[in-house]
Amino acid sequence: MIQSKIKAQLQAGYGKPKSESFDFFRIEQFFANRPKEKTNHCISDKTYQDLDFDEVFMFVDRTISKVGQQYLYARLRTIDFVDSKISQHENLTKTFQADSELREDVGIHLSNLSHQNAYYISSLFLKPHLQPPDWFWIVKILPFISAFILFLLPFYPQAFFFLFGVLTINYVIHYWNKNNVYQYIASIPQLLRLNQVAKEILKHERLNPKTDALNQAVNRLDEMGYSMSFFKLESKLQSEVGMIVEVITELLKALFLIEPLLLFRVLNQIDAKRTQIATVFHYVGMIDTALSTASLRKGLTHYCQPVITKTEKKLIATDLYHPLISNPVGNSITLVNKSVLLTGSNMSGKTTFIRTIGINCILAQTIHTCFANEFVLSPMRVFSAIRITDDLLSEKSYYFEEVLTIKAMIDESQSDITSLFLLDELFKGTNTVERVAAGKAVLTYLNKGKHIVFVSTHDIELTDYLKDTFDLYHFTEVVETDKIAFDYKLKKGNLKTRNAIRILELNGYPGEVIREARSLSEKIAPASH
Known part of the structure; x- marks a missing residue:
């Protein structure tokens, strides 16, 4: 009777996100205490937070046991360049996808480890x-x-x-x-x-x-x-x-x-x-993680198994989307021996796209599942500088936090292993002239060798300096008579339109402010070129 009830719950929940609460303190204990030297790359706390990975994990996690949940969390935070590990995971996942009877029988056994106390096994x-x-x-x-x-x-x-x-x-x-x-x-x-x-x-x-x-x-x-x-x-x-x-x-x-x-x-x-x-x-944990991946794939409108190529500095994505957005807009991009400079106004989709790239690069190399129709990449580590804040307790300013974060990336770029660097609005904490100068120098340095850089900026001047080594893309809004619309589509080339002042006007700023802003803009724009 109990088994039939569990079986019914497993059937009802297959392909759907969990509705339970997540105890991340206990979930992360296996990852936090396991030896790190055996892995090629651990996703840092900084990158994990930048990519909103708690929310991503809650969406991806369809495990049944607490052991599987801890194992999946650790797997999503460690990248190993071991082909056999990925192929083993893929084979198990496909086995569960094809056999519902096996899936349910294994799920019933795994449910015996669904009690909170199972979180403590790893401590032993x-x-x-x-x-x-x-x-x-x-x-x-x-x-x-x-x-x-x-x-x-x-x-x-x-x-x-x-x-x-x-x-x-x-x-x-x-x-x-x-x-x-x-x-x-x-x-x-x-x-x-x-x-x-x-x-x-x-x-x-x-x-x-x-x-x-x-x-x-x-x-x-x-x-x-x-x-x-x-x-x-x-x-x-x-x-x-x-x-x-x-x-x-x-x-x-x-x-x-x-x-x-x-x-x-x-x-x-x-x-x-x-x-x-x-x-x-x-x-x-490996069995439950494969079963979880099968359930995840079942619930997706479209996904792909990535192609991990030995070709250096290569990334191809077709109809790539962010898993946490309802009715997401898919975007496509092809990179070979280039990095990406993104321009566009706030809320147009730049930062979300950068996060989407990072999330999919991690999932490709951990659970061999991407939110796209096609995803091709070379093995790579992932680092980010997206969400930076002042550290008031240690009296570090926003700019100083930026400096330390970017310096850590520069240090990592010395490695022979390909790295993906994700940056949002480089050096926001300083003046325009030095921001552009330092930004150009840092991005050129990070882009050396095998590494790939995705960076967003409002500084159009950077596009002129980096157009030979970076592919230029942009997002833009459409300003209509009385409203602003975003299509969230990635477009090739540099941003041509300037709508910031028009947006102020649509939001009821005084006419005097609008006129002066436009006048000044016309004077500054030629001078900046």
Whole structure:
């Protein structure tokens, strides 16, 4: 009955975004604590925020388990230039797309890891564990003393007083250890579930990679099942038993110090099996991520599997769109050995287009799915300088924040690995002359070698300086009799129209202001050329 209910929920939710709340603090724990040196590129917090990736993640995430959700988050924040990883993900995704029965059966098993406590599994193989104190040898002796006194009681009733004294000491140790047990009461029972879920999924021939490492990992975690089942029982007892039963069980556990002895024994076993736990965690996370990608694709009007080419400095997009915009306008662009300089007024679509490029470049290299009809790119890292603010706490001005952010990009451009640099309104925090001069110099520098730059600007002067090395594109609004309309279409070439003053007029600025602005504009425009 429960399975049929879960199956119905999975069928109803397939292809649709989640309606639940997202606990990003717990979701990001696997990514935050995992070793970073094994990846080619980690998406920085700055770039993640610039691209509004919390919102993108909430749209992309169709995982069923908390393990899969953590794994997907980490995958979207790490780019690995490993073809086999992408092909494995694509093969699994297509398997789920083609077989609804398999999809639902796996989904039912993954739902066993949908409890919030499953977020804590990753801490078992990524974080240090509690260590027994120096005096723990006493804990190993006291249960034998308790057993000996119990044996003596029928023959020597006065031994009860010794038992009472030992029990008092044991109770102190027992409740000292309670806080230790509570730290693992959520994660260890979920580890049992994780291994059971992996075993069930591996029964499907098409989902079994048949690697010795994975099968050995599952078997080795099975060996711990008896010890770890105590924590499952403890978790159940806390929620289901009555007062009398609880008092009796607490007495027995204290008398023989069952909890501290079992806890540190299990932690020692877990510590020795970190690699195996990680292997099983990655496998279940990988399966759920592929299932999530299949569901994502089902709900899209159009998408593509990107082509990742070895040709350097190449990016082609056809009907590219932003996933979070309702009724988005698709745009196309072809770049070969060039970067892009975007001009246009505010709200015309420049920044959104830059974000769209960045989001799709990341998704192409992580879940092999792009919001476009065609997307071709060379392997690349992604860096951005889009959303910059003053840092009042450290007394850094807007301009100084810009300087530090751009300097970080310049440092990254020294790498031989292709990078995509996304910039919005370079050096907004300074005067026009120095902004144009510094902007031209920085953009020329970033555009060296294999790197690709997407930059938006209001400084038309930059187009003259960069037209040989940057392709020029623009967005523009249409000013009609009494309103402003945006078509959000990317257009080739430099922006020709100037509508800023007309927009002021449409918004009711005094005639005196409009006349003076136009007069001054006519004088300044020729001088600037």
